[in-house]
Structure formats: structure tokens, C-alpha cells
Amino acid sequence: MSSSHTLDNIFSNNRRWAEDVQRDHPDFFPRLEKQQSPEYLWIGCADSRVSANEIMGLLPGEVFVHRNVANVVVHTDFNCLSVLQYAIDVLQVKHVIVTGHYGCGGVRAALENRSMGLIDNWLRNIKDVYFKHENLVTHLSADESAELLCEINVREQVGNVCHTTILQDAWKRGQTVTVHGLIYSLHDGILNDLDVNVSGMQDIPSIYRMYSDTEMLARLPSQRRRLKPGVAQDAQQQ
Numbered sequence: 001m002s003s004s005h006t007l008d009n010i011f012s013n014n015r016r017w018a019e020d021v022q023r024d025h026p027d028f029f030p031r032l033e034k035q036q037s038p039e040y041l042w043i044g045c046a047d048s049r050v051s052a053n054e055i056m057g058l059l060p061g062e063v064f065v066h067r068n069v070a071n072v073v074v075h076t077d078f079n080c081l082s083v084l085q086y087a088i089d090v091l092q093v094k095h096v097i098v099t100g101h102y103g104c105g106g107v108r109a110a111l112e113n114r115s116m117g118l119i120d121n122w123l124r125n126i127k128d129v130y131f132k133h134e135n136l137v138t139h140l141s142a143d144e145s146a147e148l149l150c151e152i153n154v155r156e157q158v159g160n161v162c163h164t165t166i167l168q169d170a171w172k173r174g175q176t177v178t179v180h181g182l183i184y185s186l187h188d189g190i191l192n193d194l195d196v197n198v199s200g201m202q203d204i205p206s207i208y209r210m211y212s213d214t215e216m217l218a219r220l221p222s223q224r225r226r227l228k229p230g231v232a233q234d235a236q237q238q
């Protein structure tokens, strides 16, 4: 059977990688086997070119990862919510990093009027983001509008993370965890900060808050974000 019909190359790569790690860091696997204690939860796109560990230069054990098409956080998605809850409550990550990327096929597909099957329903979430911020992108070229929508989508998903009971319960009990929005460029491999950093309930719109101000033990200093999550910069300035 030719190698194109088997996973031979993957197994040989794996053996080589495991041998290299064992040679260079003999305590790596014994330490990792005992526990993982990542500081980061990465919520990113399933795109094969956007690999969390490699982009951030982190080793196995250093980042907990959830990926789906176009890095969407949906409040009824038990997969994403379960990852988020486990990362926050059990692993006690310090940072939730929502990362989009320019040239996202999911975002581009959402801007088109064609059917690709079941995934159309998933991409509806991106169409909702577009429809909400249509005034920001309609005057742009198709390419510019797709690129801006990639950024706006990250801001919206940061908002969705912050609006969950998971984050708000964590903040209420005084846990230090910040939600960030980043965008990655396939063109040059650079990760850019969208300056959306939310570390407390005071930073989210009141309608989404699960607790009143008096219920909140806002005892931890927060890193104030410059932009509200879920709101594009231009819209905020209007």
C-alpha cells in the first residue's frame, strides 16, 4: 500500500519527535504525564494553518485549546462551553484568548450566497455578526470587508465568552481571568492584539450581567480594555 493510503509519515514523524523531546528534555513526559497546568485557553479557528502551540511558541501542556470553524462561541454549544468551564473552573487558566485570522475561509464563505451543506447553519453565526455591523463594511471592497469582518467577529466572540455564566461566576468569586481578542495574519505569521481585554463584569454591557453591582465582589484591579467586547471600534465612536 502506498504511503498516500496510510498514516506512515505521521507515525514516523511522531517517533522522531518523541525521541528528540526525550533526548533534549528527559523530564518532559514524566512531568506532563502527572498533570497539565496551562495558563491559557485558546479559542481559535479549525483552519490547519492556525496552530495555537506553534504560533505562540508554547510546548504541549502550556495551552488548552478549543477550535471550530471561524472561532465562534455560541451559547448553546456544549462542546465550547464544556471546554470553557473546565479551563476556568478546574484548570484555572489566567487568560482566554479568542483568536481569529485574516483570510478565514469560514468568514469568507459566510459573506457569500451559496450552500455547502450542514456548515451553512454554523456560518449563520458569522452572517449574524455581519448583519449587526453591516454599516461598517458595506462601503468596503469585498476583500477589505472580509478582513474587517474577521476582526469584528473576534470582538463579538470575546463578548460571547464574557457573557457566559462561566466567566461571570469566576469573576464573582474573585478569580483572576482575562479574556483577550487577537488576530493572526497568514501573510506574515504575526499575531496582533485587537486591544480587547476584559477582566471583570464591569466591562460588559449591563443587560448581560448575571449579578448586580452590589452582589459583585469587585475586589481585583482589572486591566481596562480600550474597546468594549462585541462592539466594533467605529461603532463605539459613533
Ligand SMILES: [Zn+2]
Pocket: 045, 046, 047, 069, 070, 071, 101, 103, 104, 105, 106, 107
Ligand atoms: Zn478560519
